[in-house]
Amino acid sequence: MALRWGRGWGSASAPVLFSLLARGRRCHPTITTVGSSKEEEEDARAILGPDLPDIWSPLPTSLPRPIPNPMRPLPPAPAPPTIIDGKSIAHQIRSHISTHVINFKTSYGKVPVLAVILVGHRRDSQTYVRYKIKACNDVGITSLLAQLPHSCSEDDVLHSVTSFNQDPSVHGILVQLPLPQHMDEERILAAVSLHKDVDGFHPLNVGNLALRGRRPLFIPCAAKACLQLLLRHQIDLVGKHAVVIGRSKVVGLPTSLLLQRHHATVSIVHAFTHRPEEITREADIVISAAGVANLVRGSWLKRGVVVIDVGTNPIEDPDSEHGYRLTGDVHFDEAVKVASAITPVPGGVGPVTIAMLLSNTLDAAKEACRSSV
Amino acid sequence: MALRWGRGWGSASAPVLFSLLARGRRCHPTITTVGSSKEEEEDARAILGPDLPDIWSPLPTSLPRPIPNPMRPLPPAPAPPTIIDGKSIAHQIRSHISTHVINFKTSYGKVPVLAVILVGHRRDSQTYVRYKIKACNDVGITSLLAQLPHSCSEDDVLHSVTSFNQDPSVHGILVQLPLPQHMDEERILAAVSLHKDVDGFHPLNVGNLALRGRRPLFIPCAAKACLQLLLRHQIDLVGKHAVVIGRSKVVGLPTSLLLQRHHATVSIVHAFTHRPEEITREADIVISAAGVANLVRGSWLKRGVVVIDVGTNPIEDPDSEHGYRLTGDVHFDEAVKVASAITPVPGGVGPVTIAMLLSNTLDAAKEACRSSV
Known part of the structure; x- marks a missing residue:
């Protein structure tokens, strides 16, 4: 590794990061949340990620430089991959919301x-x-x-x-x-x-989503859903390479901004990207929202990658009730052989x-x- | 290449893109620029980049997949590299502004x-x-x-x-x-x-900088300066891999958003990035704003890369008048041997x-x- 991270935060676990945050820089919401509960504050902080200062500490220049090794062997395949169950997570969240709606009705x-x-x-x-x-x-x-x-x-x-x-x-x-x-x-x-x-x-x-230290009133739902799935599966994001495929204001853009708030290293791939498969193959986390059925093949993915598939593309299917079925951006059968965790379509990001x-x-x-x- | 781009825009030159833009989707500024001149409209459009729709056209799945070739030979070194002269570009821009200030005085x-x-x-x-x-x-x-x-x-x-x-x-x-x-x-x-x-x-x-189709009233000066340097040197941005090192609201964040408006594929590297040298080595364009002297070594750069160095880091220098001199984030002497174009520090991004x-x-x-x- 060419850099040592100041104060050793690079490998800190999420609870440690939150406790560091409490002692570290203040987070200044732009909106005064009058009387918001501690739980709500914690939820908002969790979804926006910890506020960490960038401290670069390069090695002294006299140390030998890292030598790239293009033949580095792939890590062993994780088996079996986790199929991230969006339906079940959505069910938990909706139960929680039901309770809060009742409380809201009681209060107001x-x-x-x-x-x-x-x-x-x-x-x-x-x-x-x-x-x-x-x-x-x-x-x-x-x-x-x-x-x-x-x-x-x-x-x-x-x-x-x-x-x-x-x-x-x-x-x-x-x-x-x-x-x-x-x-x-x-x-x-x-x-x-x-x-x-x-x-x-x-x-x-x-703008408030893009700017660290600020808090938007609302985060686009699909972006928030992607983060919910990652956070609930305890996928470590700090410093990880996340490739977001697609850049719409509905999914790609806000997801790339939210991942940055969680200190991932984010690359945004879109229809003009030259050789999108090459950059995607470098990713620890792939979030695809291109709207193209089966765009992301198994060969686009690094072994052990976490795949969040936001695509819901209708494709013809004479056997289905309505003559079509929904499929993701990711070729599931190929990806499942490579990924360590993956969302299905349907039943992944959609319900969340x-x-x-x-x-x-x-x-x-x-x-x-x-x-x- | 795994994808063919719809309508062949991937290789279109800048004038072609602008003419396509005129026929393509509308650009909806959020601010009504009462009586703004055609020149001003064109300037704003140039700095924000053309508004192009994302049209993915994947190859049929039956075609053979691309085989990654980690041993692909490097292209020949470009010699000599262009030293991007920020002072001279700033001088031109300031002359232009002087004239406009006189006109403004006359008008108002x-x-x-x-x-x-x-x-x-x-x-x-x-x-x-x-x-x-x-x-x-x-x-x-x-x-x-x-x-x-x-x-x-x-x-x-x-x-x-x-x-x-x-x-x-x-x-x-x-x-x-x-x-x-x-x-x-x-x-x-x-x-x-x-x-x-x-x-x-x-x-x-x-927010208006991040959202395609919208126009911010003002773009942060350093981000605008980076784009001025790239555009004036006719560096093609569409689909190119741009790595932005640093993510401050002053430089890194707005520069990454502005490069996306120009349809570059943008990766944002920061102090928590694991192995920043690996992702930086994939870049066609590197913009560094980490604030760390000589962070980016020659070994971080691909042959032929364009390097924009926003760093202005004071380092001790007993020979200089004030006991220190300014140096960039990029190790200039190493980078100049690899890059096809590079900004010096001082005299690069600063004056612009x-x-x-x-x-x-x-x-x-x-x-x-x-x-x-």
Whole structure:
């Protein structure tokens, strides 16, 4: 190793890091969380990662330099790999949220409310919205659905957003993406009130996610879901090489920023990357959100890698009920032979992403009620 | 190559990309630039990079997979390497700004004003502030300096920030970092008016830099300087592997975000990265901002790499006038034997960073005057 890390933090375990954090630099949230509980503070800190200073301590230049060894043998294959069970994790999180919704109702005499805006008749969007609304019902969150025809104008959508912004009984607003081509998506998303932005796409939330020491009000659900899966499986992130495939504001960008908050070394691969398989093969952790079925082959992966597959790509399947089935970005049968842990599709990131939407909505409701006290 | 890129954009030259952009997806700035000139629009677009959609087109799975060849021979050494002359580029930019300051005066009957807040007596901070003020004078920008003692309170600094925020004759505000340990830097920076944030550290500016399709009001000066050097030397960025060493909000973070806007494949290396030399050796472009003298050795670099060294580290030198001299993060004598282009320290990124501060201040002044029309 060419560098020794100051104070030996590179190998510290998570509890040690948190205790160091307590003694170390302060974390300055931008939002005053009036009366937020200790548990909530700890949750927020866990998902954003510990605040660690960068202390480089290079070896004296007189020491011999490391010699690259391209023929270094691969470590033995871990067997069997862990199949990360998103359904089960989502179930645990949703149970926890159900309890908190009951407590919320007891404290404030009302229930959290999520407003969903769905434009047009895309089958996939309709399915996702149905899942989200059902999930709300299951945990006791009220949902409102504004359904607009594909032919409506941008101003019609903005009008819906504004109505929900102004309605104090609504705590979270979700605009189902993608919007029809004739609409300015950025303009509509920017209109969502910062305090109801449960998707976390507002540029101020993104900026506060990017800047260490700051705390966004909301983190995009899929990014938060990826971190939940990694943290709950105690995957060490500090200093690990994480390759994020895809760079959308929905998944790739916020996940790359969140992994950096956890002190991973992050590489962002996208459709313009030359030889994406080469850089992906260097990764300790691969998070794929390219939206291309079976893009990531077994040959793209290092032995022992942890694979989080955010892709949910419909592919034709005459044997399935609807004539298609969902598959991930990662060729599962090949990857499972190489990885030490991997999420399946479906049943991996998807259910946890929906659980994170519920969690963000509950947070929005708590924040709104505390601010109005 | 394992992937063919949709529409063959991977190898398109910069003018082709811009022309494709004009026909492609719209770029939606968040800030209405009332009456901004075509030249300004083009400048902003150039520095933020073209807005290209991600179109993955994987090869059919039946084709043979690429076989990694760890023994691939190195390309021949480029000789001699280009020494990127930051002084000369800064001189050109400053001449251009001088002309625009004269035009601004003619149009609005006033001059751009930069307010600088300096707390304490750090020798390096004092030197930087002196350079910045001299640079303002040279191009006709008025500067104001608020100098506060090290012992002052956070509220004293906030009071200075608020005064400058409220003063309509001030267009840009710069808080010289680092602030004394007893102050909450994030709180003070967040107090700077978004429209006067010429350092580009406001979380909304950072969020708008991170999100493709959006335009920040200001981009941090050092990040903008790195891109100026690369663009003016016509270094192709699309799909290239850029390794950014360091992740501060001043340099590393905004530079990594800006390189992503230019469709580079970006890896962010920091003090917790395991074996930083290995990932750095894969880079086509290395931008180092770790703040560690001679951290990056020749053995860290691939033959033909482009090296941008943002480090300005004082090291003892009894032969120099002040007893020390500035050196970069990169071991220049070793790197120059490997790189195809490299910035020296001093005389590389530094002068262009100061030119970018002048440019941001001029932009702030124009925007303020246009908004008040």
